[in-house]
Amino acid sequence: MKFIADMHTHTIASGHAYSTIAENCAAAAKRGHTHIVMADHAPSMPGAPHLIYFMASAPKYVEGIRVIKGAEANVLGENGELDLPEIALKRLEYVIASMHEPCWNPGKDKEAVTRAWLKVIENPYVDCLGHVGNGNYPFDMDTVIRKCAEKGKIIEINNHSFEVRRGSDVNCREVARLCVKYGVNIVVSSDAHYKDEVGVFDHSIALLEELGVPEELVLNADVDRLKRYFLDRKGIEV
Template sequence: MTVVADLHTHTNVSCHAYSTLQENCRAAAERKLYAIAVTNHAPAMKDGAHIWHFSGMRNIPRRIDGVYLLRGAEVNILNENGDIDIDEVRIKYLDYVIASLHEDVFKPTTSKAHTKAFENVLKNPYVNTLGHLGNGAYPFDYERIISQCNKYNKIVEINNHSFTVREGSSKNCREIALLCKQYQVPIVLTTDAHISFEIGICDYSIALVQEIGYPEELILNTDLNRLRDYFLKMKGLDIFL
């Protein structure tokens, strides 16, 4: 199993990421990826990109080194109401939005509060994907959220970075993936790369979905036609053009 696109990547617009967009594209091309989503942190994070970064993304070519660029963001969930840190005027021009809880912005609190935050984010039509749900700092009612993902057209990502940097994630990601399988929720396997060397390498995520026998037709980024169909359906965007 291999991924055809990496849908969670960061560039050095944040100083805790270390590669330029062009370096990321070169790495993606070397690994034979068709596409990457550029998903930098939104402004509420101390080290997030300025809001202009997101509105200016339309100036980036659609392809660099032959790699298709999806214009994205990793927005911060700000509070229990599920508010996020890119306004509606700007976010609607993005192709792909991940919503995540980050300690820098949303101080970990109770499982009830985290669940409420995710439940409200589910209702946001501009959010495509719930980011790194396995983070042990944010326990929540997994089943309550996963069971509603299809109702709101939300994807769950199995974030490769989580297995190495977020404590408790391996066990949590497995539990989340099993629930996604039970509720037939589409997933993506992503790297959350903060440097070009990580682009496209999803070994831990792939091992997990293989171990639990995840139905491949529900993994959006291991097949180019599935990926194309998703963006056509959600955004009217044809990534083959």
């Protein structure tokens, strides 16, 4: 598989990342990518930018790379509430919903996490569930992934998780297997917090290869497939 976009990257705006959008795009161009998702942390993460950042317009093209303006929203509780209001969510081109310890920590309560994901999946503005393999947030994988298939949500296989989130390799393997079983779209992403990490997917790719994940499920392995997703689901050209 050849990849054309990194679907989860951070810039210095996130408060704990170290490159600008220009540096990230230059790195993406060097890797032969055409697109990048800029998904800075939404406001309840310590150090994250103000809501206004997610409502302002951003450059569409930087260094020849199409910048897909996104956010990594935080799940705040078991009702699936996010820390971005609808007025911001509807202006964004791509919304990842993730669980982060500083924003919500249900103490490995599997039922609470499952309930939260099921609610998040009902949110029409959410495109992708972020790093679900995090061992601190166990959930009923079969139920949640099946519902992703029903609602057309994307699951990311986050390369960074294999290094920093305990339990991720085992959990990601099971999640990816269920995505294949139920036909759920997958993206691979770096979750880069520095330019050199943009487009680094080696752990994620190894997992997809090991499981024989069909390429048709991997949205960012083909530019036409990626464009079709955004046109069909969101009515936007990327």
